[in-house]
Amino acid sequence: xxxxxxxxxxxxxxxxxxxxxxxxxxxxxxxxxxxxxxxxxxxxxxxxxxxxxxxxxxxxxxxxxxxxxxxxxxxxxxxxxxxxxxxxxxxxxxxxxxxxxxxxxxxxxxxxxxxxxxxx
Amino acid sequence: xxxxxxxxxxxxxxxxxxxxxxxxxxxxxxxxxxxxxxxxxxxxxxxxxxxxxxxxxxxxxxxxxxxxxxxxxxxxxxxxxxxxxxxxxxxxxxxxxxxxxxxxxxxxxxxxxxxxxxxx
DNA sequence: GCTCACTACCTTGTAATACCAGGTATAAAT
DNA sequence: ATTTATACCTGGTATTACAAGGTAGTGAGC
Numbered sequence: 001x002x003x004x005x006x007x008x009x010x011x012x013x014x015x016x017x018x019x020x021x022x023x024x025x026x027x028x029x030x031x032x033x034x035x036x037x038x039x040x041x042x043x044x045x046x047x048x049x050x051x052x053x054x055x056x057x058x059x060x061x062x063x064x065x066x067x068x069x070x071x072x073x074x075x076x077x078x079x080x081x082x083x084x085x086x087x088x089x090x091x092x093x094x095x096x097x098x099x100x101x102x103x104x105x106x107x108x109x110x111x112x113x114x115x116x117x118x119x120x
Numbered sequence: 121x122x123x124x125x126x127x128x129x130x131x132x133x134x135x136x137x138x139x140x141x142x143x144x145x146x147x148x149x150x151x152x153x154x155x156x157x158x159x160x161x162x163x164x165x166x167x168x169x170x171x172x173x174x175x176x177x178x179x180x181x182x183x184x185x186x187x188x189x190x191x192x193x194x195x196x197x198x199x200x201x202x203x204x205x206x207x208x209x210x211x212x213x214x215x216x217x218x219x220x221x222x223x224x225x226x227x228x229x230x231x232x233x234x235x236x237x238x239x240x
Numbered sequence: 241g242c243t244c245a246c247t248a249c250c251t252t253g254t255a256a257t258a259c260c261a262g263g264t265a266t267a268a269a270t
Numbered sequence: 271a272t273t274t275a276t277a278c279c280t281g282g283t284a285t286t287a288c289a290a291g292g293t294a295g296t297g298a299g300c
Contacts, residue, residue, distance in 0.1 A: 005129030
């Protein structure tokens with residue numbers, strides 16, 4: 001049981017969300033995710049994932065020159081990708097609610113940031 | 121990208137939480153999870169998971185007779201399991217915060233149940 | 241020129257894990 | 271005896287995060 005396992009299927013959605021906002025390239029994406037608290041993403045995670053999403057037609061890519069290295073592959077969302085993002089958000093909210101319920105009702109958990117504690 | 125992928129590593133924690141509250145047997149667990157909104161858990165998911173957790177010494181089991189079928193294998197948490205549960209809760213809170221931040225800042229998401237909507 | 245550091249992308253193989261499909265066995269009711 | 275509900279287990283498969291390694295472009299310093 002590790003953090004990496006908990007990311008399965010969640011990383012996809014986060015990346016879709018970031019791409020929706022503004023087209024990004026893979027190397028940049030790693031930075032952004034790190035800033036959001038996902039520590040140390042290897043490129044071995046990100047690039048295959050982007051390629052997969054492109055194969056599934058959730059994103060498209062265009063190459064652009066860079067002054068600081070080789071060409072960057074910028075990704076943008078397709079309409080299909082937007083729908084997928086919405087579906088992800090629904091699933092994520094469901095999951096969040098379910099897990100929250102389990103933790104609150106079963107484990108005696110003072111839940112999440114900043115909430116007032118409530119004992120059983 | 122599916123719901124089942126999003127469960128990876130999360131199901132463990134939920135089960136630990138349920139077991140902490142009161143010893144349960146596998147068949148019962150499936151019911152409880154279903155009630156929490158995790159729809160249709162196959163036993164092929166639950167039993168191997170319980171065996172794995174026992175091998176990792178997070179839970180112990182005792183067999184008890186039942187009047188309604190074969191013997192039930194009741195699971196309880198070990199001290200190690202309790203620690204693991206706490207670690208899970210920490211990781212889950214982190215993950216939750218990170219994903220929430222991504223969705224709020226990047227996608228234009230009216231976030232979670234009942235919140236007021238806010239357009240861009 | 242040559243080398244080094246940084247940027248940027250990709251591929252191959254591995255581990256973890258949810259789930260499907262099937263199997264076994266006990267107990268009570270018909 | 272057969273059926274029904276309960277209860278558990280065991281392959282095998284698909285998905286996916288990640289490590290390790292490779293390739294290549296750009297600019298700076300020598």
